[in-house]
Amino acid sequence: MTAQRADVARAAALLRAGELVAFPTETVYGLGADARNPLAIGKIFAAKGRPADHPLIVHLSDASHLERWAVDIPEAAIRLAAAFWPGPLTLILKRHPSVPDAVTGGQDTVGLRVPDHPLALQLLREFGGANGGANGGGLAAPSANRFGRVSPTTAAHVREELGDSVAMILDGGPCAVGIESTILDLSGGEARILRPGMLDAAAMDAVLGYSPEFGGEQNAPRVSGSLEAHYAPRTPLQLVAAADLAATAREALGAGRRVAVLAAQPLAFGHDSLHFCPASADPAQFAHDLYAQLRELDAMRCDVILAVAPPAGESWRAVADRLRRAAAGSK
Ligand code: TXA
Ligand code: MG
Secondary structure, eight states, X not given: OOOOXXXXXXXXXXXXXXXXXXXXXXXXXXXXXXXXXXHHHHHHHXXXXXOTTSOXXXXXXXXXXXXXXXXXXOHHHHHHHHHHOSSSEEEEEEEOTTSOHHHHXXXXXXXXXXXXXXXXXXXXXXXXXXXGOTTOOOEEOOBSSOTTBOOOOSXXXXXXXXXXXXXXXXXXXXXXXXXXXXXXXXSSSSOEEEEOOSSOHHHHHHHHSSXXXXXXXXXXXXXXXXXSSOSBOSSOEEEEOGGGHHHHHHHHHHTTOOEXXXXXXXXXXXXXXXXXXXXXXXXHHHHHHHHHHHHHHHHTTOSEEEEEOOOSSGGGHHHHHHHXXXXXXXX
8 A cells, every 4th residue: 555645644744753754765675763863873774784874865855955054065976976867876965964973874974865756755745844944854765675685676575674673664666776875985085886776878978978986895884785795685695697508407306306497488397396586687677677576586585596687788787787796795
């Protein structure tokens, strides 16, 4: 059931009282708390089982409140915000001194984004009140999953992950994008993509007139989404080339293993211990389906998930990134 106006009002009241509310965004569901309230932020880390030095993204109702959260905002940020907010882009900027350490993990930067989901925007406006509220109307929200697990893309997934540790879950249906936002660091001299998402470098190039670089190793400890053991199903996931899929599946089945396959084309043979899950050949649809499919495949309790490695190329980069981490994290 999709949440109603009265639910949004109740959710905003809970957030103002320092409670946790999970809410839908276009990317994945977020686990929200008042970004100016360190006690409420502490509840996020406890509910997720996440290390407290991992910074959180602050969600805003619109770009006009940026100055309450960031300082020295570069021209590039203004232009990207105008072009892509609301949307699946997180900007890392120099933090405003008023942003609690609990949100930034003690760093001198803060992640900000305006999510593109009607319920999220309603909630942010209701929470902030007039003029974005006395405290800037920001909701800190990581993905609403236990640390290291697959992000939730439906309200039911959030319930599975977090159960009663969240005061309320706003149900906004399945998330349209399906994987987490692109994270762009604009806090240093040059623009760097710390986490690829469905909003790609080419789209930013069209606005900026140059293409941001992809973040190097030096960024790894700053972004928990960049840890290898992330976005992982419980069942070991193995990436295989399309040409090797049949042979790899046969070998595993021959060894008595129960095999799940995530591929665009079904195998030419069947087997009692083989479960096939159809993947899309379109990257946007693939991203949309991915986390729900990983959950579904996990629930089959197979011994291994064989996922066909996506094609090379920019349009598959974000999906390839999540699959690679799912493979590394599930070992
Ligand atoms: O699509 C999304 O971004 C979703 C929805 C709910 O908005 N949120 C999300 O949050 O994916 P989370 O916490 O699961 O991932 C946010 C990533 C983390 O890897 C965190 O380390 C990074 O953003 N991050 C946040 N603030 C940062 C900062 N100041 N510097 C570098 N990385 C930062
Ligand atoms: Mg996450």
